[in-house]
Amino acid sequence: MIDRKQVLHVGRLARLELTDDEVDRMSGELSTILDHVERMNQLDLEGVEPTSHIVPLENVLRADEPRPSWPREQVLEPAPDPAEGAFRVPSPQA
Amino acid sequence: MISEEECREAAELALDQLPLWVREKIGNVAVIVEDSHPRHLMGIYDPVGGVQRIVIFRDTHPNAAEVRKTVLHEIGHYFGMGEEQLQARTKMFCGCELSFGDRPNTHTCPVCLAHPGVLPVINEQAVRYALQIALALESEVAPRSIFHRKNYFYPDNPKGYQISQYDIPLARGGWLGDVRIHRVHLEEDAAKLTHVGESGRIHGSATSLVDFNRGGTPLVEIVTEPDLRDPAEAREWAQLLRTTVKQLGVSDVNMEEGSLRCDANVSVRRAGAEQLGTKTELKNMNSFRFLERGIAAELERQTALLEAGGQVEQETFHFDPRTASLTPLRSKEYAHDxxxxxxxxxxxxxxxxxxxxxxREALPELPAERRERYEAELGLPEVTARQLAFDAQLGDFFERALAVADGVEPGVLANWVAGELSAAQRHFGPDGREVDPAHLVAVARMVVEKRITHASGREVLHTLIDPGSSVGDPEEIVKARQLAAVSDASELEAIVERAIEAEPAAAEKVKAGNPKAIGPIVGAVMRETNGRADGGEVMRLIREQLGLD
Structure with a gap:
């Protein structure tokens, strides 16, 4: 069970502002997910290697060869407040 | 894109600026400028029938500095270096080129900017380098390791998480010197934030500029066990780590440019206590000196706190080198979530x-092994062996000199490299010219053969390094400066005889049994020969002529 306090905590970590209604709804939805995981935990998985990926592939690598980067104008195009060729943001230290 | 003419000029300049020994080795190199390569390559090293050719593709080069990098990279191929001996060129998960000091946000793409729908692909070279580091640290490589998302919200991180490794890192365990390695893993760097306070405005209105050029740079994190006991030891070990990684050739490990960074976990405990105390983490120590100072300051803080009856809390500090002070980082309650x-x-x-x-095959000889070999096989004294083994540049020079020593004793060369060469290089700094190892060997040989004195040898070496002197080889310098030792025995004997006549009082004292009084006579000989006489030989002749031997 995920209570309101935990939802608010996770919300804060993701910088999400949640209304009271949303907190209630998330609490229910996240709890359902956790319940599902809890059910899976009841399976007997003795000897089964933990799976990090369901695709049976390993070592998908690329050669260390440069590819053109994007032009800066294009990079900054969606920035709300560009300055000096950079993304200007409220200082996280303030 | 750079113009064809600029591109050719930059490439030719880069070739001209290569050290002499490189130029001699490669001979003439033809530079070919082409517009583009179908696979967006930057350059190709392409020897055709004995002609060395470097092809540079214009479209992947915004400026002259980039052309220079490509030329140096391609020259590396001439020397048979595979890619693995050069530094990685692109980011950990995308093909953006690694850069330092370029204009902000000119090396970014949808992958490293975290646009929706993009997928990371691991840089093969970064893996190879990380494996080399792991093997050099005798760390055990995991048969299978996985990547994790480390979630945190900060403007230096556009995805909202950093791709790192967590419970199954690339390698575990190992040693460097007498310090145990805990783990070695691969991850990506964050973007660079420049904080700009806006003066005159209310507190809290300051802004930061985000430059994503650095975001996604491959990083190898090396974690040690708590085996370091004091600040100086920590600094020395960090220097050993740097030398070791530098020797591997996988990074320039430059602290100023951030290609080597150290965080320190610090704790204190009462004398005799088994259990380590609560630790704090220090970040941002961007020089070895600051690392040592930061740890010292934190040890002092923790000790004072405990002695006053307080408790150390687990937190993270930012070290400010200007004030040598530690500031706790904000929002620590979320820092480890x-x-x-x-x-x-x-x-x-x-x-x-x-x-x-x-x-494994790419591992060069590492500092500790090199020192051992210098002592055991070349019979160098420990101090010299250590100096040459732990200064990669000096050591490599020594190796190249050894290769062309042709009979000059390793011990003699080691002394010249570790002593006079190292001192002269410090004297001239980065402006000093590069010395051809064969030239150093020639100087050492002339001194050994008593064709010039040691002091003249030093002068020749200085002339070779001095950027203000006209280039020459040692023989030419000896000739031009008339440094050849007075080797004609009868000539030197005559000079000694005149010197004794000129200093009768000193001669009497020496004869009366005061060996120190010989100074003025030696001085007179040296004046007459402009220092070109061998000191030992002069002393011998004076004593002989005074009837003492």
């Missing part, structure tokens, strides 16, 4: 036998 989970966009990394063999 990273909610790691396996990165679904990347499949596991399972180093094959071939990858491991490649990494």
């Amino acid at each position: 990273y909610r790691y989970f396996p990165e679904p966009d990347l499949v596991p990394l399972a180093p094959t036998e071939e990858m491991l063999r490649h990494a």
Whole structure:
């Protein structure tokens, strides 16, 4: 069970502002997910290697060869407040 | 894109600026400028029938500095270096080129900017380098390691998570010197934030500029066990680590440019206590001196706190080198809540036998091994062996000199490299000219053969390094400066005879049994010969002529 306090905590970590209604709804939805995981935990998985990926592939690598980067104008195009060729943001230290 | 003419000029300049020994080795190199390569390559080293050719593709080069980098990279291929001996060129998960000091946000793409729908692909070279580092640290490579998302919210991180490794790192365990290694893992760097306070405005209105050029740079994190006991030891060990990684050739490990960074975990405990105390983490120590100072300051803080009856709390500090002070980082209550989970966009990394063999074969001789060999096989004294082994540049120079020593004793060369050459290089700094190892060997040989004195040898060496002197080889310098030792025995005997006549009082004292009084006579000989006489030989002749031997 995920209570309101935990939802608010996770919300804060993701910088999400949640209304009271949303907190209630998330609490229910996240709890359902956790319940599902809890059910899976009841399976007997003795000897089964933990799976990090369901695709049976390993070592998908690329050669260390440069590819053109994007032009800066294009990079900054969606920035709300560009300055000096950079993304200007409220200082996280303030 | 750079113009064809500029591109050719930059490439030719880069070739001209190569050290002499490189130029001699490669001979003439033709530079070919082409517009583009279908696979967006930057350059190709392409020898055709004995002609060395470097092809540079214009479209991947915004400026002259980039052309220079490509030329140096391609020259590396001439010397048979595989890619693995050069530094990685692109980011950890995308093809953006690594850069330092370029205009902000000119090396970014949808992958490293975290646009929706993009997928990371691991840089093969970064894996190879990380494996080399792991093997050099005698760390055990995991048969299969996976990547995790380390979630945190900060403007230096556009995805909202950093791709790192967590419970199954690339390698575990190992040693460097007498310090145990805990783990070695691969991850990506964050973007660079420049904080700009806005003066005259209310507090809290300051802004930061985000430059994503650095974001996604491959990083290898090396974690030690708590085996370091004091600040100086920590600094020395960090220097050893740097030398070791530098020797591997996988990074320039430059602290100023951030290609080597150190965080320190610090704790104190009462004398005799088994258990380590609560630790704090220090970040941002961007020089070895600051590392030592930061740890010292934190040890002092913790000790004072405990002695006053307080308790150390686990927190993270930012070290400010200007004031040598530690500031706790904000929002520490969330700092360790990273909610790691396996990165679904990347499949596991399972180093094959071939990858491991490649990494093993690429390992050069490491400082500790080199020192041992210098002592055991070349019979160098410990101090010299250590100096040459732990200063990669000096050591490599010594190796190159040894290769062309042709009979000059290793011990003699070692003294010249570790002593006079190293001192002269410090004297001239970065402006000093590069010395050809064969020239150093020639100087040492002339001194050994008593064709010039040691002091003249030093003068020749200085002339070779001095950027203000006209280039020459040692023989020419000896001739031009008339440094050849007075080797004609009868000539020197006559000079000694005149010197004794000129200093009768000193001669009497020496004869009366005061060996120190010989100074003025030696001085007179040296004046007459402009210092070109061998000191030992002069002393012998004076004593002989005074009837003392």
